[in-house]
Amino acid sequence: MADTASTTAPNAAPSIGYELLRQPAQAGDHDALIQAMERDGFTFVVAPVQAEGTPGAAGVDASVSAADLRAPLDRAELVVQGPDFAAVTVAAVPPMLDAATVKDEVLRNKASLHFRRLVHWTGHLGVSAVQVPLPSDAAAIPEFARQLLAHAIPLLPYSALWVRVPLGDADAWSRWNLVRTLAGHHVKVQLLLDIGADLPDGPTDRTLARWRGEPLAAISLRTSAFLTNKKGYPVLSKAHQALVRPILVRNPHVIVSHDGTQRELAAYQQYVAFLFRSQPAPSVIDQFAAGYHDYLQSPLQPLMDNLExxxxxxxxxxxxxxxxxxxxxxxxxxxxxxxxxxxxxxxxxxxxxxxxxxxxxxxxxxxxxxxxxxxxxxxxxxxxxxxxxxxxxxxxxxxxxxxxxxxxxxxxxxxxxxLLGSFGDNELSPECLDGVQHVLKPDGVSIPQSYTPFWAPVSSSKLWTEASAAKTVAALETPYVVMIRDATVLADPQPVWTFTHPVPVATMQPENAHNERYSVTEFTMRDEALVHGMAGYFECVLYKDVLLSTVPATHSTDMTSWFPIYFPVRFPVAVSKGARVQVHLWRATGSHKVWYEWSVVPLAALADGLASEPARVPAGYASLIHNAGGRSYGIGL
Amino acid sequence: MADTASTTAPNAAPSIGYELLRQPAQAGDHDALIQAMERDGFTFVVAPVQAEGTPGAAGVDASVSAADLRAPLDRAELVVQGPDFAAVTVAAVPPMLDAATVKDEVLRNKASLHFRRLVHWTGHLGVSAVQVPLPSDAAAIPEFARQLLAHAIPLLPYSALWVRVPLGDADAWSRWNLVRTLAGHHVKVQLLLDIGADLPDGPTDRTLARWRGEPLAAISLRTSAFLTNKKGYPVLSKAHQALVRPILVRNPHVIVSHDGTQRELAAYQQYVAFLFRSQPAPSVIDQFAAGYHDYLQSPLQPLMDNLExxxxxxxxxxxxxxxxxxxxxxxxxxxxxxxxxxxxxxxxxxxxxxxxxxxxxxxxxxxxxxxxxxxxxxxxxxxxxxxxxxxxxxxxxxxxxxxxxxxxxxxxxxxxxxLLGSFGDNELSPECLDGVQHVLKPDGVSIPQSYTPFWAPVSSSKLWTEASAAKTVAALETPYVVMIRDATVLADPQPVWTFTHPVPVATMQPENAHNERYSVTEFTMRDEALVHGMAGYFECVLYKDVLLSTVPATHSTDMTSWFPIYFPVRFPVAVSKGARVQVHLWRATGSHKVWYEWSVVPLAALADGLASEPARVPAGYASLIHNAGGRSYGIGL
CATH class of the missing domain: 3.40.50.150 (Vaccinia Virus protein VP39)
Structure with a gap:
């Protein structure tokens, strides 16, 4: 039976802001920045906390004493001097941490105090967000994560926290991944992707896939990344458009980051607004799913409940x-x-x-x-x-x-x-059709004739933190029907098993044992990633060559009846590029219910023989068997 | 201030049983086995569930129908036919799972039913333990783990569950590790180490270290592993003794596994009893710690509480x-x-x-x-x-x-x-001595002059499951004082930081910031392992060359005042042999308390540059920053 959404939600208006990266900010400049924002059609502005040239404006200033760093900031050094327009202001904190700073106990302490007081001030103002640059030095990442947890998150009850990550830096994903891992996937820690003139090597799809599962709140488009068209207006190259347009579907905040000589910023605003407006019309499926992207729903229980x-x-x-x-x-x-x-x-x-x-x-x-x-x-x-x-x-x-x-x-x-669910057999089509098979002539036909669930490992901070929000074991051992969007499917989906109807009577077993299944699927990871669970789909043979499919590569065009299904894992599984991951799935049947159990096993956790070529892949921590014995979830018979 | 144990517990009497591996067991043989047990001085007996030659006695029998596998067992096929002497009986389940069986849905189902009915019968009898052989085939491990969770654990409320693992199999640790990982470190899943004539390659210390952190319940000594001495009595070789004697300290159940031609079993019982009796006298420290091994205690709060x-x-x-x-x-x-x-x-x-x-x-x-x-x-x-x-x-x-x-x-x-704690500064010696330093002459001396905590990654199923038992985040973000025994320290302990007294007044900072610390230690793993946390110690310079140490390599002889300290991790971190692991520790100070925060980071999670030689080490999942902001634990000022 179909499993999708039941209402729709409106789209929000685009949020486009700007910042002046090369123009020194003076104390009190905020008023002028807000005026320019209104004049040029922006909806928010990014401003540094301190005025250029004041102690600490560009990072930790070793000459400032610890005592001064505990004292209040001076109004004369502040760009944003009060709470007016805080709701349309993003505060920018300068970079502070590198390997040398974290190694020197005095400097580290000063960086901590300085960070704390800047964030405290912005939290007091109630700015809409605080942006903090990701350290370029890997050795500084643990201290950075700790400062976010210890200082930023407790001091920013009403403001978002954006970690600014340069898209052009090939190692940035690993550093970002370490930050959010050390921060325990804290929902406050969000991503601001900084897009400059240089794009990462490799196809755009690959670049997008890398970041699709991350909690992206905003992007920055550097003006140096724009070209000028024949009419003299700023436009993005085809390559940049190919990258940015799919991101705009998520409706992120967009910052025009002016890093060149002075030019009309209004033209950039207009261009970005045009990009938002000129998005391709959503597919029938996306229209249908509007408002339900990445929203977790419990699968139907059609046998236990009567539908409305x-x-x-x-x-x-x-x-x-x-x-x-x-x-x-x-x-x-x-x-x-x-x-x-x-x-x-x-x-x-x-x-x-x-x-x-x-x-x-x-x-x-x-x-x-x-x-x-x-x-x-x-x-x-x-x-x-x-x-x-x-x-x-x-x-x-x-x-x-x-x-x-x-x-x-x-x-x-x-x-x-x-009677199909998002994973094919998960709404007990096998059990129902077995039960009614006695009405079929010996040569009779069941439509559908068979169905096959598919699945693939998925990385999605969004889906996993949603499932984690309940803070219960059961919530991370329950599959969810969900229109997956902010996620990276890490490998091609593979078939899990097949149910065929009618079942030859000779193979029917007592207590529904012939509907038990065990499947081992194996996937090779395209990139270093965190596996947050499995994304499930199905293919169904209605009759001969007449099919239904929700598997992305073969999806029945415009069919809206089923969203995918998401099987979470208790703890994300870290995998490296090229690693192979084995995923085990059991379909178990009892007298009152049917349920799934699953486990994600990085391959080297099995014998070497299985994992020896092309190279010995790393052993990660195999996830425990989820929902063992149906303890967290089952579909009632 | 010293931190150890406050009472002692008596040693239990040794538990020595036997089994006949080569002698076919007949229906009802249990009575005879019990008589021989009593005659030969054993305290328990291991018996197969089914008589030799009955369907399923040696594993899954494809000819037995699923319906029969759901039916009750026949008394005529049972070795143990009733609950008499169940308390001194261990039931042995035959091997059932290999790669072929788990791939065949019908066979897998029969194996599951057969396993379930054998375990159900033993659970009904209330035997003291059920032993299940670890599959030799890695591909069968996930299904094996699932059967333990789904069938054995729920059906054995009063019996222990022993997974029998052959020590001589070099890959056995990995398979065992996968079983207990898939089983989520379930406390019921315990280890029976099967010791035959062939010992693993490499030094005995290494072999012992591999298994020391595991939940060992029992060992099996095959009679084929014994030599005969001049008087004709069975004895273990020096190599076997070197292996077995350190294990006996844990007081495991010992099974004499007769795998040869008939001989007097009493002599083996006497020899094993002799091994138990002739253990070297415990050290002063072990005597002091008797009954407190691996028992977690919260560290003292000497400033907040007055001691008794x-x-x-x-x-x-x-x-x-x-x-x-x-x-x-x-x-x-x-x-x-x-x-x-x-x-x-x-x-x-x-x-x-x-x-x-x-x-x-x-x-x-x-x-x-x-x-x-x-x-x-x-x-x-x-x-x-x-x-x-x-x-x-x-x-x-x-x-x-x-x-x-x-x-x-x-x-x-x-x-x-x-004022020293198990980790040196963890009972706030730095804060107390800063506070009293004003009474010291400018050239005065503090005894102690300095102290340095040390730590190392540790694998210990016991310690981690104890800390997990509370099922709270806080319990896994709290350090514990504990006399660590059933644990493998995975690398040499390294110094963390040093506190020196008196503190030069010029370096004193407001709000106790000069007693904040940040340390990055790096360890190379000797073996593939699961890191369950960190084991902490300290060294202290009282005056010049007069030292105190609890670091194992330099431990002050017979000093009993401090047990080690254990910092758990929320989720065990899997590391491969040769992998390097970076551990971050912060000592943070607030107005009312002092606390630690820590994180275990497999190195490839940092930049490649740090992790590139000798080979790129695998990226594991970095553990989140434990006790961030002191949310779970602090030492009151």
Whole structure:
């Protein structure tokens, strides 16, 4: 059964600010900066805390005493002197930490005090955000992370915290990754990606993928990265556009960072606003998912709960899915005709869209059908019976029954169902279809004939911190239906297992054991990354070559019925470039529920033999078996 | 101030059992096995669940149907047929899982059902333990771990679970490590180390170190590993003894595993009992620590709490420490004499043992002293004043004061204190001595003159699971005083930082900032391992060459005053052989407390430049900064 979103949310207006990197900021300049902001159409401004040339404005000043660093700042050295316009102001803290500073106890202490007082002042003002540059020196990263945790986060209850990371620096991702890891994935620690004239080597897709899973709050576009078009206006090169446009979909704050000689900043604002406006129209799927990107939902429990009218309505909005069902039924009727066919639609819903599909297919195939529409939800029966009387007539018989226990008056030729979840079998289609299989003739056909879940490791700070927010073990051992966007899928999705219908009776086992599964999938990492879990999809064979797919590479065009599914891990798993990761998944069945258990195992944790070529890959810490024994999550039978 | 144990516990009697590996077990053999056990002096017996030749006795039997595997076992196929003597019986489950079995869904299901019913039966009997062989095939390990979690642990509420691991298999540690990692360090999953004739390559110390941090419950000694001495009795070779004797200190269950032709088993029992009896006498320190090995205690809070009489008494039992204090004071008096010296003992305690040291040193050095005995604990003053009147006389003046605020009537030449914790400065000796430094003459001497904490990464399932048991973040962000035994120290301890007294007044900073510290230590891993935290020690210079040390390589002989300290990590950090690990430690000071923050960073998580030779080491997942901002733990000022 379809699993997606139930409402939509409006898009926010773009947030475009500016900063003057080469123009010395004087005390009290904030007023002038705000005036220019309003004049040139910006919505915010980035200002340094201290005026140029004042002690500490450019970093730690060894000549300032520790006592002075504990004393209040002097109004005469401040660019932003009071809380007016704080809500449209981002405060910039200068770089302070390098290897030498962190090694010298006195300097380190001064850096800590200086950082603390600058952040304290900005927190007092209530600026919208504070930006802090990522140290270029790896040895300074642990102290940097510690200062964020000890000073910035507690002192900024109302302001965002942006770590400014240069996109052009090939090692920047590793340093950034260490910061947020040391900071325990603290939600306050967000990313400001600084985009200059030089882009990283390699294809743009690769660059984007590297950062897609990160908690990106803002980007900075340096004016030196712009070209001038024939009319004299600033524009981005094709390469820069290819990089920036996909990021704008996330609606980040954009900073025009003026690092050249004075020019009209308004033109940059207009160009960035144009980029926002001229984004390609969202796909049908993205339109449908608007407001639901990266929003975690618990999968449906269709057997335990009766669905509500609105839920059915959303499912039935998807024209693509029903077109495929109609085509599958048509082909099957042609293959089995011309004699009349008995078709049973199990799980018909209040409006019976699959019944409509069958009737249209029957007309197209010119094969007569007798249709049974079976539904267990008493509330759905009200509309279904009305439709039978007013639209379908005698060709359709409506049955109020749980398909698993229904005693059908005759066997059927074709059994049509749509009981699929985001991971294929996760809404118990196998169990339901086993239960109703007794109504099918020995040579009868199930539509769908089979379905196969796929999955791939995913890095997404967003998804993982959302799942972590509950601070319970169970929340990190539960799969979620989610329209994944701010995430990097780290390898091509691979098939997990396949369920085929009808099941040969000889292979059916007691206590549903034939629906238990164990799968080992193996993935090679394209880049150094943190694995935050698995992204799941499915492919379904409705009939012969008529398919449904939510796997990105083969996704049924414009089909909106299913979002992907996200299986989190308790602790992110660090993997290096080229490392292979084995992922284990169990589908377990009990007397009252079905559940998954999963584990991510960096390969060297297994025997050398398995992991020896091309080179011995590093052993990471294998994640424990999630949801062992179904302790955190199960789908009720 | 000393930090160790406060009571002692008795040793348990050795537990020695046997099993017959080559003799086919018949249904109902249990009675005979128990009779032989009693006859030969054993305390328990290991018996297979099923009789030899019955379906499934040797592993999964594909011919047994799934339905039969769900049915009750037949009494006629059982070796142990009822609960009599269950408390002295260990049930042995046969090996079931290999790569082929886990790949075949039907076989895997049968293995799961078979394992479940055997374990269920043993759990019903209430045997003392169930032993399960570690699969020799790495590909079977995840399914094995899952069966332990899903079937064994829930079905064995009263029985231990022993995973039998062959010591002679060089890859066994990795497989075992994967099992317990996948099982989330479940405390039920314990180790049975199977010791045969062939020992692993390499020095015995290395072999022992590999397994010392594991949750070892039992060892098996194969009779084929024994030699026969001149009198015809079985004995272990020197190499085997070197391996086994250190393990016996942990008092494991020992199984004599008879894998040869029939011989008198009683002789083996006698030999193992002899090994237990003939253990070298425990060191003074181990005697003192008896019952406190691996028992986590919170460090003292000597400034916030007044100590109790019993605590003082334990501290004062250590003759070595006081001998060193006496010698340090003597040397200092000789250097400063012959004119009379003013000596202040700060933190004198109820019996003033340091005052005694000073008086004895004065007599030895033939330098007269005037002693002030300063103590803030009002209850200690009662005894201290009595001792002054009854023993010391006018040479000693007792002062009731907090040393940090005491207005001394005259300056002193020598300031004697013992305020050291297990990590040197962790009981705030720096803060106390800064506070009292004003009483010292400009050329005066502090005894101690300096102290330096040391630490090293440690692997210890025991310590980590103990700290995890509270299931709180805070419990894994708190250091513990603990007599570490079941642990592998993974590299040589390294110095962290040094505090020196008196502090030059010019370097003193407001708000105690001069007692803040930041240390980066780097360790190379001897073996693939899991880092469960850091083991901390200290070295102290009392005066010139008179030292105290708890660092293992330089430990002051028989000094019992301090146990080591253990800093846990939230999640174990996996490291490969030869990997380098950087550990960051901060000592932070606030207005009301002092605290540590720490993080373990596998080196490749820093820049390549730091980690590039000899080979690029794997990036693990850097642990977050523990106790950031002192959120979980602090030492009150």
């Amino acid at each position: 009218a609105q839920t059915y309505e959303i499912f039935e909005r998807d024209p693509v899915k029903y077109a495929q069902y109609q085509e599958a039924t048509r082909k099957c009727l042609v293959d089995r005709g011309p004699q009349p066919q008995v078709v049973m639609v199990v799980g018909a819903g209040p409006r019976g869209p699959l019944v409509d599909c069958v009737l249209r297919a029957s007309a197209e195939a010119e094969v007569a059908v007798k249709v049974y529409a079976v539904e267990k939800n008493a509330n759905a029966l009200v509309s279904l019976r009305h439709k039978q009387r007013s639209v379908w007539g005698d060709q359709v018989e409506v049955v109020f029954a749980d398909m698993r226990t229904w005693q059908a008056p005759e066997p059927c030729d074709i059994l049509v169902s749509e | 009489a019993q605590t003082y008494e334990i501290f004062e039992r250590d003759p070595v420490k006081y001998a060193q204090y006496q010698e340090a004071t003597r040397k200092c008096l000789v250097d400063r004499g012959p004119q009379p010296q003013v000596v202040m003992v700060v933190g004198a305690g109820p019996r003033g043992p340091l005052v005694d040291c000073v008086l004895r040193a004065s007599a030895e050095a033939e330098v007269a002293v005037k002693v002030y005995a300063v103590e803030k604990n009002a209850n200690a003053l009662v005894s201290l004043r009595h001792k002054q009147r009854s023993v010391w006389g006018d040479q000693v003046e007792v002062v009731f004061a907090d040393m940090r605020t005491w207005q001394a009537p005259e300056p002193c030449d020598i300031l004697v204190s013992e």
